[in-house]
Amino acid sequence: MNLGPFHWLPSAPLQPLALDWLSRAGVEVAVLRLDRIDPLISGNKWFKLAPHLAAAGEAGARGIISLGGAHSNHLHALAAAGKRFGFATVGLLRGHPQDTPTVLDLQGFGMQLHWLGYGGYRARHEPGFWQPWQAQYPELFPVAEGGGGLLGATGCMPLVKQVRSQLNALGWDDYHGWWLAAGTGTTLAGLVLGEGGARPVYGALAVPDDHGVAQQVAAIVREAGLQDGGYELFDSSRGGFAKVDPLLLAFIEESERHSGIPLEPLYTGKALLALKQQVEAGRFAAGSRLVFVHTGGLQGRRGFAAPAQP
Structure with missing residues (x-):
């Protein structure tokens, strides 16, 4: 079986996210642009x-x-x-x-x-x-x-090292946690393994609770020999997987216009909206620095009435 270049892992840039609701809260966010690593084998x-x-x-x-x-x-x-x-x-x-x-x-x-x-x-x-x-x-x-599964999660562990290697260029001396969409929870589990408890990982669920993401993450973490902890899950499914509503689409359009970062409505758009809600609720103190993982998936927006990419 030809594995092609899968023996090595591509590097993704870390980009500051400039949005007014972050500025008002004094929270800094940098986006790990996994959507830019490959035109087809994209994201995580x-x-x-x-x-x-x-x-x-x-x-x-x-x-x-x-x-x-x-x-x-x-x-x-x-x-x-x-x-x-x-x-x-x-x-x-x-x-x-x-x-x-x-x-x-x-x-x-x-x-x-x-x-x-x-x-x-x-x-x-x-x-x-x-x-x-x-x-x-x-x-x-x-x-x-x-x-x-654990195999897929271990493939995501190097993302922690990629982020740490770019902090100086970003002007950060450290960061306080991760935020990303969770579909199966595999990437989230990989970040939990990569951090080893050093920083929390926050997962915005793109699917309802009955999809078993919490159980899958817990199983991967336990299989890896770690205690079940170091992460927190938030429901951002907005009523179900692939459920899209006018508020979400308007938020995506506005975010893209101000940040220049393309989003899609199944994962990254919902995750960023959930982050906005948590920031505005005071979940993160002023001075917090978070890494938002852009998990790619931009091809999926073609099936929805999402705004054109900037």
Whole structure:
């Protein structure tokens, strides 16, 4: 299996975020621009995929089989990597067939798709879920939804070192925590592991509580041998995954206009709005410095009435 350049990890720039509500509160935020590392294998996906692809190569697999929805950034990055580096990809999708921009890309990249319905997709955490798929695709390496699990989390640990290496250029001597969107919680768990309790990690949930993100993060942290702590989760799903409302879209448009940083409504837009709400509620004292992780996913905005990128 050709792993291409996945043996190394790209570096993302750290960029100050200038917005009036931060200035009023005396809170400083810098954005780790993972959206800029690659046009297709964007955001946190490269970091989560790298250890899975390494494990697949060691297992002698000829490709990857994984899960996601009709707007899945994970499947989009995986399919693009498979096309670019020449390995087979299969996607198990939530719901019923639909032609979203993401799905059309998956097909264009050569990913084989199977639609599981909603009940079938909910069974993804049950024992034995993978058995029939591994019987059908014995040469493919199974990867959990979103590139999850301890493997995916360990791929995100180097982000801590990347940020620390750029603090001087930013004019910071330190920072007081992380803020990021959480879809499966894998990247959040990786940051918790990377920090080792030194700084808190705050996760803005892009999905409702019943998706089990809290349980997944706790399981990864425990599997890594750490105590379950060092992070806090906030509900920013706004009623459900992929739920978009006029207030959110207006906030994204205004934030993009003032900051010049593109957002999307599934993850980064919701996460930044949740941060604004917490800052205005006094959750962070004046002088606090936070790193906001831009987890990419800008391709997903094509399926929504989001404003044009600046």
